[in-house]
Each structure stands twice: as C-alpha cells, then as structure tokens.
Amino acid sequence: MVIYGTHPVEEALRGRRKVHRIWATEPGNWTGNVTIVSADEIAERAETDAHQGVAALVDPYIYVDEAELLAVENPFIIALDEITDPQNLGAIARTAEGVGVTGLVIPERRAAEVTPAVCKASAGAVEHLPIARVRNLADFLQSAKDKQCWVYGAAAGSDTRYDQPDYKGGVIAVMGAEGKGLRPRVASMCDDLVSLPLLGKVESLNVSATAAVLLYEMLQQRLDAST
Amino acid sequence: MVIYGTHPVEEALRGRRKVHRIWATEPGNWTGNVTIVSADEIAERAETDAHQGVAALVDPYIYVDEAELLAVENPFIIALDEITDPQNLGAIARTAEGVGVTGLVIPERRAAEVTPAVCKASAGAVEHLPIARVRNLADFLQSAKDKQCWVYGAAAGSDTRYDQPDYKGGVIAVMGAEGKGLRPRVASMCDDLVSLPLLGKVESLNVSATAAVLLYEMLQQRLDAST
Numbered sequence: 001m002v003i004y005g006t007h008p009v010e011e012a013l014r015g016r017r018k019v020h021r022i023w024a025t026e027p028g029n030w031t032g033n034v035t036i037v038s039a040d041e042i043a044e045r046a047e048t049d050a051h052q053g054v055a056a057l058v059d060p061y062i063y064v065d066e067a068e069l070l071a072v073e074n075p076f077i078i079a080l081d082e083i084t085d086p087q088n089l090g091a092i093a094r095t096a097e098g099v100g101v102t103g104l105v106i107p108e109r110r111a112a113e114v115t116p117a118v119c120k121a122s123a124g125a126v127e128h129l130p131i132a133r134v135r136n137l138a139d140f141l142q143s144a145k146d147k148q149c150w151v152y153g154a155a156a157g158s159d160t161r162y163d164q165p166d167y168k169g170g171v172i173a174v175m176g177a178e179g180k181g182l183r184p185r186v187a188s189m190c191d192d193l194v195s196l197p198l199l200g201k202v203e204s205l206n207v208s209a210t211a212a213v214l215l216y217e218m219l220q221q222r223l224d225a226s227t
Numbered sequence: 228m229v230i231y232g233t234h235p236v237e238e239a240l241r242g243r244r245k246v247h248r249i250w251a252t253e254p255g256n257w258t259g260n261v262t263i264v265s266a267d268e269i270a271e272r273a274e275t276d277a278h279q280g281v282a283a284l285v286d287p288y289i290y291v292d293e294a295e296l297l298a299v300e301n302p303f304i305i306a307l308d309e310i311t312d313p314q315n316l317g318a319i320a321r322t323a324e325g326v327g328v329t330g331l332v333i334p335e336r337r338a339a340e341v342t343p344a345v346c347k348a349s350a351g352a353v354e355h356l357p358i359a360r361v362r363n364l365a366d367f368l369q370s371a372k373d374k375q376c377w378v379y380g381a382a383a384g385s386d387t388r389y390d391q392p393d394y395k396g397g398v399i400a401v402m403g404a405e406g407k408g409l410r411p412r413v414a415s416m417c418d419d420l421v422s423l424p425l426l427g428k429v430e431s432l433n434v435s436a437t438a439a440v441l442l443y444e445m446l447q448q449r450l451d452a453s454t
Contacts (some may be wrong), residue, residue, distance in 0.1 A: 011428075095436045100426025128428040163447055195451065196443060199327025201355040202238075205439070207323045212436040213443040216423060218389055223424065 003116045004046035004055040010125025017059040025053040050120065061114040065131040066140055069103040070147050074170045077144070078215060078221065079105040079187045081137055082177040083207060086112050090121020090207035092175070093129055097122070099215045103130035105172075107137050137174075141189040144172050153182050153190035154214055156204050162194040167218040168225045175211050179204075231273035231282040236323045238351025244286040252280035277347065288341040293359040293367055296330040297374050301397045303449065304371070305442060306332040308364055308413045309404040310434060313339050317348020318435035319402070320356055324349070326442045330357035332399075334364050366399075369418040371399050380409050380417035381441055383431050389421040394445040395452045402438050406431075 001049040003012060012019050013031065021033040024040050039053060046055040069077055078096050089112040096104050096177050112118060114126050114131065122129075141151050149170035154162070174190060176182035187193060196205060196213055230239060235394060239246050240258065248260040250269050266280060273282040286423075296304055296395050305323050310316050316339040323331050339345060340360065341353050349356075361367040376397035381389070403409035414420060423440055424434060 014428075091436065094429060095432055097427040097429050098423070098425045098432050123429060123431075123433075125427070125429045139442060196325070197446065198325045199446070200324040200352070201241075202321060202324050202350060202352045204350075205322055205325050206318060206350075208436065209318065209439040212432070212439045216440040217443075219424065219426070 001043065001058060001116055002047075002055050003058055003119045004042070004048060005120045006052045006054060007123040008116070008119040009054050009056045009124075010020035011127040012056060012058050014098065015127025016061050017127070020057040020183065022054065022056045023163075029052075030054070054204070060204060061126070064103060064130040064132050066105060066134050066143070069105065069130060070144060070149075071130055072102050075102040075103050075149065076218065077105060077149075077172045079137060079140065079172055079174045080111065081174060081182050082107060082111045082180070084110070084112050085178055086115055086117040087121045088112075088178060088206070088208050090118040090126070092211045093118070093122040094125040095208070095212045095215060097129040098127035099219045101129070101215065103132055105132050105134055105140060108133045108135055110138070112176050119131070126151070138174050138185045138189050141172060141174070141186065144170070151190045153187055155182055155187065155193040156195055156198070158193035158195040160192050160194045162196050162214050163217050165192055165194065167221045171218060173211070173214050173218060175207055178207055190192045228285060228287060228343055229272050229282050230285055230346045231269070231275060231278035232347045233279045233281060234350040235343070235346040236281050236283045238285060238354040239285050242354030244289050244354070244356045247284040247286075249281065249283045255281075258389070261431075273343070288353070291330060291357040291359050293332060293361050293370070295309070296332065296357060296359055297371055297376070299329050302329040302376065303445065304329050304332060304376075304399045305438065306364060306367065306399055307338065308409050309334060309338045310402065310406070311337070312405055313342055313344040314348045314419060315339075315405060315433070315435050317345040317353070318439045320345065320349040320358070321352040322435070322442060324352035324356040326446045327441065328356070330359055331359055332359050332364070332367055335360045335362055359445045365412045365416050368399065368413065371397070372416070376424055378417045380411055380414055380420045381422070381437050382414065382420040383422055383425070383430075385420035385422040387419050387421045389423050390444050391443050392419055392421065394448045398445060400438070400441050400445060405434055426453050
C-alpha cells in the first residue's frame with residue numbers, strides 16, 4: 001500500500017514492514033530508494049493532498065495474532081467494538097502506543113482497518129503497535145477471561161466511575177462504536193462497565209478522548225503498583 | 228456565519244447565539260425557520276460536503292470576557308497556546324465542556340478561532356462552553372496567578388508526572404501548540420510543567436488526547452475533594 005505524511009513514513013522506516021520506495025518533493029533526510037517528484041505526483045500516488053510532500057510504497061500492514069497478545073503475562077489490551085472512523089482508530093492507536101499497551105484488538109468486519117489514512121491519523125504509531133483482527137470480539141473477550149483478564153467496557157452513563165476499578169493484572173479496555181456504544185453481547189462479556197463523569201451539556205465525549213482518559217487511568221494504577 | 232452538521236445545529240438551537248435560519252435536506256425534528264433544500268445547496272452554503280444534511284445561519288460566535296472566567300471562585304480553566312488546528316481546538320472544546328470547566332482561553336493571534344469547522348469538530352460543545360480570546364496569554368496567566376490560581380503547563384518530557392500536583396482550588400491547565408509546545412514566556416509563567424508517561428516509541432501524543440487526560444485527572448481530584 002502507499003502511505004503518506006512525514007511521521008507515517010518515518011515510523012514505517014523504523015517499523016516492522018518493508019518500505020520499498022519513497023517519493024518525496026525534497027531529499028530531506030529520507031533514506032533508501034528515494035525519488036524526488038512533484039507534489040502533484042505524490043498526491044496522485046497517495047490519493048490525497050494531505051501527504052506533506054512524502055509518500056512510500058510499503059508492504060501490507062502486518063497484524064499480529066490475538067493469541068500472541070494473550071500469551072503475555074498480565075496483558076494490557078484495548079479492544080474496539082466496530083469503530084468505523086479512521087481518524088478515531090488512528091487517534092486511539094497513537095495514544096495506545098504511547099501508553100505502551102500489549103496490543104490493540106479490532107473486529108474483522110464492520111470496523112476500520114489499518115489503511116493509509118489510519119497510519120496518518122496515528123502519526124505512524126501503528127507501525128510499532130501490535131494490532132490483532134479478530135473474527136468475533138465477544139469470543140476474544142471470553143478467551144481473555146479464560147486467561148484471568150478483567151474486561152472493562154466504556155459505556156456512557158454506567159454507574160461505575162472509570163477510576164474506581166482495580167486495573168492491575170491482566171486487563172482489557174473495550175470501547176464502543178461512535179454514537180452506538182457497545183453491542184449487547186460485547187457489553188455482557190464485560191466484568192464491569194465504566195463511565196467518565198460528564199458535567200457539561202454535551203452527552204458524550206469523542207471515543208478517542210474517552211480511550212485516552214481510560215488508558216492513562218489504567219497505566220497510572222499499573223505504574224503505581226510496580227514501584 | 229453558516230454552521231453545519233447535526234450536532235452543531237442542534238446545540239446552537241439550545242445555545243447562546245441566535246439561529247436565523249436552517250437549511251435541511253429533510254424536515255427531521257428541526258424547529259424555527261427551516262427550508263428544505265438539496266444536499267448540493269447545503270454544501271454550497273456550508274462550503275463543505277461534511278454537512279450531514281443540515282446547515283444554519285447563526286450570529287457570530289459569542290466570546291466571553293477573560294475577567295468573567297477569573298471572577299468565579301476556584302476557577303478551572305484550560306488555556307491553549309497557539310493551537311492552530313481546528314480539529315484540535317474543537318476536540319479540546321468538546322472534552323473541556325464535558326469536564327465542566329469554567330472556560331477555555333485562546334490567544335487572539337496565531338491560533339485557531341471558533342469557525343464552523345471548530346463547531347463541527349466540537350460536536351456543538353462550543354455553544355455551551357465559555358471561550359475567551361486574550362491579547363496576550365502570558366499576561367492572562369499572570370492575572371490568574373494574582374487571583375491565587377495555580378498554573379500547570381503540559382510539556383512532554385518534563386519531570387513532574389501529570390497526576391502528582393494538587394489540582395484543587397483555582398487551576399489553569401496550559402496546552403502548547405502542536406509540535407512546538409509551550410512558548411518560553413508562557414512556560415515561564417507556569418508553577419509547574421507536567422507530562423504524561425510515554426512508554427512506547429512515539430515521541431508525543433496528540434494535544435487533544437493530552438488535554439483529555441490532564442483535564443480528567445484535574446476533575447477527578449476536584450470531585451474527590453468535594454465529596
């Protein structure tokens with residue numbers, strides 16, 4: 001696939017997949033098989049104007065196996081239930097990589113996958129973040145529970161404040177789709193549903209903001225536990 | 228100005244500024260002076276295809292006076308230092324409104340202001356959030372300090388973890404520009420600089436994710452103090 005943008009190409013160069021060639025408007029610090037071309041040619045190859053003067057032909061995105069994520073001791077995983085907006089998937093991937101999660105899990109169907117737009121929205125973080133696609137998210141959550149993980153779903157309006165549970169040990173944070181929230185079967189797999197207090201007039205936060213707050217609350221507890 | 232999108236128009240109707248007329252592709256539940264028109268006509272009036280079938284002619288955005296924000300007892304304010312991306316301003320405004328901050332402060336120059344794109348990115352939250360534009364952000368922070376507020380700047384790599392300070396009482400969170408961070412004079416006005424732990428390979432988070440985490444940490448402490 002052809003990815004584009006400064007950070008996405010930089011991170012691909014130090015990531016897991018092969019970068020076959022780079023098109024750039026200026027030599028800059030690009031390494032490898034670099035061709036200097038016009039901005040128009042990059043726009044044509046990247047199929048967008050948001051290329052920041054660089055695009056790269058790279059191997060398809062390399063997903064990891066879900067079992068790998070659950071093989072880690074006390075995994076810290078974020079799972080997304082049918083998030084369809086590439087901006088949201090990218091933003092969540094960027095935060096999740098910064099938090100140092102074991103991995104991100106997305107469903108195979110009715111959900112955004114790792115496209116060049118997602119690479120861009122994640123500022124290239126997807127190149128370093130283990131991402132698994134699963135056939136059935138509820139089944140994955142059951143496998144996680146079988147391995148003694150605790151599963152917490154974010155659900156606006158639920159009674160448990162997001163900072164109340166104990167997030168040490170194996171833990172899975174599950175985020176619902178934009179506007180629709182968690183599907184009933186996915187919600188039923190959660191040990192608890194947690195929510196962020198909302199004190200204004202808006203009825204919900206953006207899912208990527210909710211994910212950032214929940215992931216950092218989890219990280220904070222896990223860091224405090226390890227010191 | 229002409230705003231667009233379902234949430235932005237809905238929130239404008241229950242907000243502070245006057246809605247003069249609405250153009251919609253379908254009657255829906257819109258109230259007031261509504262005209263049913265084609266999607267193309269809405270796109271032309273809104274100057275974007277991201278209109279979701281509705282646009283509205285509204286009064287200019289109503290900013291509040293910075294003194295109003297500081298007149299509140301123990302204000303909880305977020306200030307943005309030259310954030311230029313409308314998506315980031317909108318995303319931060321949405322989270323800030325949800326957190327129930329006293330208000331948001333932005334500089335008059337070299338910064339995004341409340342445009343229709345910001346209304347859309349905030350899902351209409353800007354209609355309920357008090358936003359002040361200040362001539363000089365460092366001077367505003369000095370005024371806040373004169374009123375016994377504590378000022379905390381978010382700066383990647385700083386020594387103080389974001390959850391260490393005491394955020395009760397009057398508090399101002401200051402966010403730096405995308406990629407550039409806080410300007411030196413603004414940073415020098417901060418009582419402390421705080422950072423989010425980054426455990427991955429990415430060097431920074433998106434400013435709206437950082438703002439969400441910091442604002443909710445502040446809210447959490449303030450809620451715990453009031454119970």
